[in-house]
Structure formats: C-alpha cells, structure tokens
Amino acid sequence: MAIFINENTRVIVQGITGKQGQFHTSQMITYGTKIVAGVSPGKGGQQVENIPVYDSVFMALEEQPADAGILFVPASFAKEAAFEGIDAGLKLLVCITEHIPLHDAAKIMSFAQKRGTTVVGPNTFGIISSGKCKIGIMPNQFYVPGNIGVVSRSGTLSYEIVGNLLGAGMGTSTVVGMGGDRIVGLDFVEVLKEFEKDPQTEVIVMVGEIGGTSEEEAANFIKDNISKPVVAYLAG
Structure with a gap:
C-alpha cells in the first residue's frame, strides 16, 4: 500500500523546460515515476526526456490523462500555474516553489479546497x-x-x-x-x-x-x- 500516490499515478510537470524541471524530471523517471507530459507556455511541441511538452495543462490532459502535477515555476507565476492545474482537474499538486507571496498561497489553498485538490507544499521536497x-x-x-x-x-x-x-x-x-x-x-x-x-x-x-x-x-x-x-x- 501507499498513501496519496502509487505506481499507477500519472504525473504532469509544470515548468518542465527549465533547468530544475528538466533535471528532476529525469530523476523522477529514473525512479520509476510515470511522467506523462510537461507544460511550458510557448514551448508546446518540444520534448524533454522523450516526454511531450504542451502549452497548458488543459492541452496536456486532452492527450495524456493524469492524476497529479508538480510545479517548477518561479514564485511570481506559481499562483497562475497552480490555479491552472487545479482548474484542469488534477487531484494532487506538489508545489516545489518557495517564497510564494502569502496572499497567493492562501488563494491557492482556498481554490484547491473548493475543487477537491490535495496540495503538497509550497516549499516542499x-x-x-x-x-x-x-x-x-x-x-x-x-x-x-x-x-x-x-x-x-x-x-x-x-x-x-x-x-x-x-x-x-x-x-x-x-x-x-x-x-x-x-x-x-x-x-x-x-x-x-x-x-x-x-x-x-x-x-x-x-x-x-x-x-x-x-x-x-x-x-x-x-x-x-x-x-x-x-x-x-x-x-x-
């Protein structure tokens, strides 16, 4: 057994084309995680570690169903990225980003609660x-x-x-x-x-x-x- 995630969890990486996104995507794949898509606005059509990249979470989910997402985005864009993932229907969102403004973090948690999404973080490993x-x-x-x-x-x-x-x-x-x-x-x-x-x-x-x-x-x-x-x- 496992809690929150298991071997069948399908994951989207938001911010996959950045340095940290690329590196940790590779590490997660090596561990056995099912990374099914990446999201990076304006870079749809690219690939990272043979994972297709899309311009939005909605576009990714149309072709690659997923349960969870992980955010590698700057603090100033974290609220927008988190809202997108939650609104698209992801049930688990892992927010690596630290120093997100308090008002933004509060809005993320409120929206996640309304939509039934579990948030891990922010500023989490x-x-x-x-x-x-x-x-x-x-x-x-x-x-x-x-x-x-x-x-x-x-x-x-x-x-x-x-x-x-x-x-x-x-x-x-x-x-x-x-x-x-x-x-x-x-x-x-x-x-x-x-x-x-x-x-x-x-x-x-x-x-x-x-x-x-x-x-x-x-x-x-x-x-x-x-x-x-x-x-x-x-x-x-």
Missing part, C-alpha cells in the same frame, strides 16, 4: 512512495520499500533520517514533505490520518520545526487517534 512513485526532488538512493512512514517540514533533515534508517536496514512506506512556508496544504494531522489507515505503515516518524502550532496540534491528535508508534523530532 515532495512526496515519495518508496519503490513506486516519486513526485519531488529528494535523492533517489535513500528510498527503499519498508514499513516506516515519514512526514517532515524539513527536506534536509528528512534526507538524513531516511538515510540513517536505510543504513540500519530499514525502509520507508511513504515520505511526505509538508513544506516550509507559512501557508501550506497538507499538514501533520492529515498525513497522520492516512498513515494510521495504511496497512504497510507500522511506525511513523514526524520531523517538525519551531514556529507555528502544527506540531502541538499533531501531538493532541496522536493521543486519541493514532494507534501506531510515533517518533517525533523537533528541530531548532
């Missing part, structure tokens, strides 16, 4: 169901299938923890990056709910940071709702 699908920028070599679910606000700390787990002979079920900006989509509680329901996940690791109340809210939720062991680390 993404989400990966080990051995099945990666939608993000995490290093491929650390993620092997196992029974530990990880949810983290920090990218680098999550890499270190997952790397240490791997060194100890342990793997992960799904790893979720909540994102480091002030306004994000998925929060600890939403991810904890999914891990609790996931039969593959037997242990949960939470990585928090100072600032905000999400860690306290998660702790209160865990007391009454999570039956699985939870190991939490709060940085800072």
